[in-house]
Amino acid sequence: MRYWSILFALAAVFSIGAFVYAPFSPDWWLPNSANEPYHAVSKFGREIDSLFLIILWITGIVFIGTQIALVWVSWKYIDKPGSVATYFHGSQRLEVIWTIIPAAILVFIALYQMGTWAEIKFRSSAPKVLPLAEVTARQFQWVIRYAGPDGKLHTTDDLHLVNDLHFVKSAEKLEKPALIWLQSGDVLHSFFLPQLRIKQDAVPGLKIPVWFDCDRAGQYELLCAELCGWGHYKMRSKVTVHENQADFDEWMQRKLSEQNQSQIAAVAQGGK
Amino acid sequence: MISRFRWALIAGTVSLAGCGEMFDPGPLEYVDSPSLQTELKDKPTMQAAVRKALGNLFGPEPREIHVPVGSGLPMGGARLASHRHFDDGAKPQAFHVAVGSSTSTPGTIPIRGGFALYREHCLHCHGVSGAGDGPTAPFLYPRPRDYRKGIFKFTSTNTGQKPTRSDLEKTIRYGLHGTSMPAFDAMLTEREFQQVIDYVIFLSLRGETELALIGEAGIADEKDPNALSDEVSGEILRAVANKWKSADSQVMNPPIPKPESTPESIQRGKELFLGLNKTGNKVDCTSCHGPQALGNGPSFISQDVFNYVVFGGDPSTRGERLDAEAERIARKRFEMANHGSAHEPTADELKPLLAQIKKQWEDSLDDWKEPLRPANLNRGVYKGGRRPIDIYWRVAKGINGAKMPAHVPTLEPEKVWDVVNFVLALPYEPKLLEGATLPAAPPTSAPKVAQPKYDLSNTTLLADSPPPADPKAGNTK
Amino acid sequence: MNAEHAAHANGHGHGHGHDDHHHHEDNRNFIERYVFSTDHKVIAIQFLFSGLIFFLIGGLLAMAIRWQLAWPWSPMPILSKALWSSPSLGYRMPPEYFNKLFTMHASVMIFFVIIPLLTGTFGNFLIPLQIGARDMAFPKLNMYSYWCMPFAMIAILYSFYVEGGPAEAGWTSYPLLSVAKWATPGSLNGQTWWLIALLFAGVSSLMGSINYITTIIMLRAPGMKMFRMPMAVWSLFITAILQAFALPVLTSALVMQLLDRTAGTNFFTPTNWSVANAPSIVGGGQTLMWQHLFWFYSHPAVYIMILPGMGMVSDIIATFARKPLFGYKPMVFAIAGIAGLGFIVWGHHMFQSGMNPALGATFMLSTMMIALPSAIKVFNWLGTMWGGRIQYTTAMLNAMAFVAMFIIGGLSGIFMAATPVDMHIHDTYFIVGHIHYVLFGGSMFAIFAGITFWFPKMFGRLMNERIGKIHFILTFIFFNGTFFLMHIVGMHGMPRRYADYTGFQYLNNSAVIGMNQFMSYSAFLLGLTQLLFAGNFLYSIVAGPKAPANPWHSNSLEWTAPSPPPHYNFEVIPTVYHAAYEYSVPGMDKDYLPQTEERPPQAGPLDPVMGGD
Incomplete structure (x- = not known):
């Protein structure tokens, strides 16, 4: 019954097929903006995607190689009348080869990732900019406290919003990521920007800086990626990337005047 | 493999198209108001009449929605569900809004409808009938709102009035900070907000009409077949609906805009808060919010008792915890009152004390009989919104259903703004209330229980009248 | 226990009626025998x-x-x-x-x-x-x-x-x-x-x-x-x-x-912490400490859940390939290596947890290294089958499925080990797919293989091969249908532990929903398929054909005992002459050589590294 090998081959073909098809559908591939489904919008996103692809290629080749070997042996070396199994216990040379080569590849992958990791997470690489906002994750929403016009947090001109993250698009040359301070108001949460490939847990009792950029203005999504209770899936926030600082400032002014509203008439005046 | 895939996707899409209710579990049920049993205990005919009248007006079960004439719902309630069919002739404006994919429904409107959205987002806390009795509800503090009383806390309208649609929208859109009500700003579209609001108003109309029908049935003769005729019930409904219709005209607009938040204004607000203004104690914030605005004022049940009763164990055993705590305090008080005597209090001796304590607990409950906790104003968390106008409304007209009273016209608008400035400044200036104490002669709203002769701060857990404070203490800053 | 005495007394272990103090009347009552039994088999x-x-x-x-x-x-x-x-x-x-x-x-x-x-x-x-x-x-x-x-x-x-x-x-x-x-x-x-x-x-x-x-x-x-x-x-x-x-x-x-x-x-x-409006707590502790303690156990636990499977599968593959295990000592060292490294990789669950990112970099290196012994094992299994004479029994098929699925589970692990890539796929369905490929594709297939393989020894009867194979085919197909696409939706960013992902625009499309429905159909069928196993298992206990002592012609010691073995297992403690993998030794009539029998001289000396001592 060498046809058993076909079953294993089918599973391999199915697996490979899924990953071969994935790049052709934006809804299968890494999440990007709807307008440009194959452009990763952030610098970190592009780096992470390329690292992802490297691993995908390496693992893909290893996968295909091992599956071919598996299917081949299960096709070739079956129990049929007259066949005799070869009597050998192994080969030290082969063992050494298939220890050293994967080891080298794995060390390469690990070392190759270090730079990007340091750039995204090490506090020493945090951009030297004023913080955009303090983001407090609580059950079940993102409470965002913008620094306001004076650029300082915890002053009376702070803008308080819920589930509404805004920042300015990064310019072509001038890399100026947005910096937020992430904290938790109750339990663990995780700040996940899928289109920007950013993820950082919000830990009770810690304040963690997170920085990210985006080179396309538009709408994105922020979600919670760490189980936080019954409303975990409700923690969606809109993310708006503004074309330029002026847009952002205008939006901030409008929101501030809404926040400072003290009479009904002001609603009509401020606009909604 | 690919074809297997496409098959799956097609199957998926087909099942999705018919989705919503893939599997019909059977009819849903509204929950009766508890007063149907309590108020009409001996009137089974009237109980049935109330149910029937309510079913005629609003539909017999949640998935068959009748929009009664005169409900005042926008678009005649068309946004409540995705299917509708008109009643023939008799009731020109009433129509049924049916839910589900029955083929006989002639009119299908291309929205999900308030019912479906409510089921998806609201039901597990607020319950099928809007009674605040969903499965998640018992584990939340504050408890989710029961709409059926028609009372809503955070409104822009005058005391006791219905909220406007934009008040409800604000609550749904931005959530209520410091409670479990999440913000749905990023979860729903503009149209969907309106659909959900329609449905919430529908449930509230239904619930309030139910209460009114029960009231009507209570005074009616058990034998009277026409006690709750269509005319009577329609009249009752319109009376309820008219309150909603008039909400927009009841909006309170501060006559003057908020003045600049100067140190002087904040100081004036602080003095008002502490009851130190020279014109007499017209406002009394500290007796509930406490001298440091921590929410621990003396006229409320003390925080230890509150925490023990509300958070000390399973929600279902809250009553037992209350009894145990009352018993403990009563014994303590008995010991205090009979200083030195070693005898155990008898049940008769404890009874009046227990009654007093229970009364004090009852006085700390809101209109839904849920325990209340005055806000801690130092945290910068404002349930009803943090805009100056929101806080103005809270101070000026109180919080419906809760213990926060209205302060207009007792206070002039300028003074309300002073209080608002003070409240908004408090989280930024933690030293503002340092060393403040309760005013000299506090007008406590709580009933006077056994006057303590000793300092009970370490022993009693229910707050009694506070010890006389140094009248100068509050004036030092 | 006087094993040496017993073995000395009868080197070949065939002595029925031999006077041995363990061969005594079994006078345990029902409770002692089947409920509060001290017999390891029970x-x-x-x-x-x-x-x-x-x-x-x-x-x-x-x-x-x-x-x-x-x-x-x-x-x-x-x-x-x-x-x-x-x-x-x-x-x-x-x-x-x-x-x-x-x-x-x-x-x-x-x-x-x-x-x-x-x-x-x-x-x-x-x-x-x-x-x-x-x-x-x-x-x-x-x-x-x-x-x-x-x-x-x-x-x-x-x-x-x-x-x-x-x-x-x-x-x-x-x-x-x-x-x-x-x-x-x-x-x-x-x-x-x-x-x-x-x-x-x-x-x-x-x-x-x-x-x-x-x-x-x-x-x-x-x-x-x-x-x-x-x-x-x-x-x-x-x-x-x-x-x-x-x-x-x-x-x-x-x-x-x-x-x-x-x-x-x-x-x-x-410090001074309040959750969900409950009274605040004095506090002073550290939230992250739990994660360190938990994963210090639970990462090794992941290997606890796969290593026995690897061991069993090695035995089963060697038996049904009728061939000595490829690289016996390297296999042992690989397992030891996995276990050793298993203690210094727990931090890879915590890359995004707020732990110092410098620690993340070191944990990445150790985590990459733990893929190495796993890779060696896979190559050795392939080497064992290579040149063999494969008998497709149900146990062998499940064991081969273990190898095939463990390759997927192992390779997808490399993505998570890479800290920057983990930024994106952490807590998404990618990890859900990964863990199911290891724990279902790995451990459960090994368990199916193990139960089928040792069933005759446990119950003295054989399981039905035909139903076993049908169960295997369906399980294998629906398993892949259920779990493979999780990698795709995970790569697309679908978070795990979400009751409803359709509120998110990038997930609310026919592809993601369709894939989820496809997975669910597969999962229901996968669940139904297990009824075949339950039926086969229960029926065979009662009415399966009686099993001989060594139905698979396998070498290890349990097959020298009757099926099922009596209380105290061996009438005479056997003596062992070599490792359990001497299959198809040249110059012999039968293609297996139980451990109790000496290797024939014409087979030559055993390679001490590859063949065991």
Whole structure:
């Protein structure tokens, strides 16, 4: 019954097929903006995607190689009348080869990732900019406290919003990521920007800086990626990337005047 | 493999198209108001009449929605569900809004409808009938709102009035900070907000009409077949609906805009808060919010008792915890009152004390009989919104259903703004209330229980009248 | 136990009626024999039955999860009416219930199915039989180790009936969600029962592992050198060492969390902290400490759940390829390497947790390195089959599926090990796919293979091969259908533990929803397929054909005993001459050479590295 090998081959073909098809559908591939489904919008996103692809290629080749070997042996070396199994216990040379080569590849992958990791997470690489906002994750929403016009947090001109993250698009040359301070108001949460490939847990009792950029203005999504209770899936926030600082400032002014509203008439005046 | 895939996707899409209710579990049920049993205990005919009248007006079960004439719902309630069919002739404006994919429904409107959205987002806390009795509800503090009383806390309208649609929208859109009500700003579209609001108003109309029908049935003769005729019930409904219709005209607009938040204004607000203004104690914030605005004022049940009763164990055993705590305090008080005597209090001796304590607990409950906790104003968390106008409304007209009273016209608008400035400044200036104490002669709203002769701060857990404070203490800053 | 004396008295072990003090009248009553038994075989079968019953429970929970993911909030057939008939709810699953489902699914499957089946069943059954011992070193401790489990089972089942329902903080139970009682309904009471259940399950495992280590070190038959032990014993030995060293950490973490919840300690709560409007807590603890303690156990636990499978599969593949195992000592060293490295990789679960990112960089390196021994094992399995004479029995097919699926699970692990890539796929369905390829594709296929392979030894009857193969084909197909696309939706960013992902624009499209529905259809069929296994298993116990002592012509010692082996296993303790992998030795009539028989001189000297001592 060498046809058993076909079953294993089918599973391999199915697996490979899924990953071969994935790049052709934006809804299968890494999440990007709807307008440009194959452009990763952030610098970190592009780096992470390329690292992802490297691993995908390496693992893909290893996968295909091992599956071919598996299917081949299960096709070739079956129990049929007259066949005799070869009597050998192994080969030290082969063992050494298939220890050293994967080891080298794995060390390469690990070392190759270090730079990007340091750039995204090490506090020493945090951009030297004023913080955009303090983001407090609580059950079940993102409470965002913008620094306001004076650029300082915890002053009376702070803008308080819920589930509404805004920042300015990064310019072509001038890399100026947005910096937020992430904290938790109750339990663990995780700040996940899928289109920007950013993820950082919000830990009770810690304040963690997170920085990210985006080179396309538009709408994105922020979600919670760490189980936080019954409303975990409700923690969606809109993310708006503004074309330029002026847009952002205008939006901030409008929101501030809404926040400072003290009479009904002001609603009509401020606009909604 | 690919074809297997496409098959799956097609199957998926087909099942999705018919989705919503893939599997019909059977009819849903509204929950009766508890007063149907309590108020009409001996009137089974009237109980049935109330149910029937309510079913005629609003539909017999949640998935068959009748929009009664005169409900005042926008678009005649068309946004409540995705299917509708008109009643023939008799009731020109009433129509049924049916839910589900029955083929006989002639009119299908291309929205999900308030019912479906409510089921998806609201039901597990607020319950099928809007009674605040969903499965998640018992584990939340504050408890989710029961709409059926028609009372809503955070409104822009005058005391006791219905909220406007934009008040409800604000609550749904931005959530209520410091409670479990999440913000749905990023979860729903503009149209969907309106659909959900329609449905919430529908449930509230239904619930309030139910209460009114029960009231009507209570005074009616058990034998009277026409006690709750269509005319009577329609009249009752319109009376309820008219309150909603008039909400927009009841909006309170501060006559003057908020003045600049100067140190002087904040100081004036602080003095008002502490009851130190020279014109007499017209406002009394500290007796509930406490001298440091921590929410621990003396006229409320003390925080230890509150925490023990509300958070000390399973929600279902809250009553037992209350009894145990009352018993403990009563014994303590008995010991205090009979200083030195070693005898155990008898049940008769404890009874009046227990009654007093229970009364004090009852006085700390809101209109839904849920325990209340005055806000801690130092945290910068404002349930009803943090805009100056929101806080103005809270101070000026109180919080419906809760213990926060209205302060207009007792206070002039300028003074309300002073209080608002003070409240908004408090989280930024933690030293503002340092060393403040309760005013000299506090007008406590709580009933006077056994006057303590000793300092009970370490022993009693229910707050009694506070010890006389140094009248100068509050004036030092 | 006087093994040497016995062996000396009869070197060939065929002496019926030989005067041996173990060959005595079995005068145990029913209770002693089948309930509170100290016989390792009975205890193994007890673990097997309870494990399979919980496999059913865990599987049903998984079906409910898949229903919700394919058709969010849609009422479930039968279950809706039974579970959520409250009129105030209207048959709709409340979102916290979904959290309960996946929490309990994972907890049940990991702590009540896979660990008890692998270490409890196969550890107990195989170790004494394969090393030629009459029982465990501490038979009573062994009995206690099983009878700890009912307490755990009762606690975890009882948690479904407490107010607030069972735990819903995930199987990882991260504080503060798990510690703060009002954070979510399941944390009110259910979490306490969860902790108690895990404590008992942990104590059970700990007692078992001490027993296994002692037994393997002390009670090997004459000639059974360490490097002559079958791979199954080696892997169970190393697993037991892992458990013995890692479990105390989990146990103390569980006790700490239990104290935080019940006694007012503050190990995991930060200073002056309030959750869900509950009164604030003095605090002073560290939330992240739980994650360190938990993963210090639970990462080794992942290997606890796969290493025995690797060992068993090695034996089964060698048997049915009729060929010596390729690289015996390298296989042993690979397992030891996995175990050793397993202790220094726990941080890879915490790359995004707020732990110092510099630590993340070091953990990335160690995690990459742990892929190496796994790779070596895969190559050696392929090498074992290469040039063999493969007999496609049900056990062999399941073992080969283990290899094929473990390759996928292993390779997808590399993505998570790479810290920057993990930024994106952490806590998405990518990891859900990965863990199921390792734990179902790996461990469960190994368990199916192991049960089919050792069934004749356990029950004296053979399982039906035809139904076994149909079960295998369907399981293999639907398993891939259920779990492979999780990598795709995970890559697309679909977060795990979401009751409803359709509120997010990038997930609310026909592709993601369609894939989820495809996975759910596959999952339901996968679930149904297991009925074939249950039927085959139960029927064969009663009415399967009687099995000979060595139905598979396998070499290891258990096959020299009758099927099923009598109380005390061996009439005479056997003597061992070589490792268990001497198949197709040239110049012999039969293609296998039991360990009790000497190698023929024409086979030449055995390679000490590749063939064992």
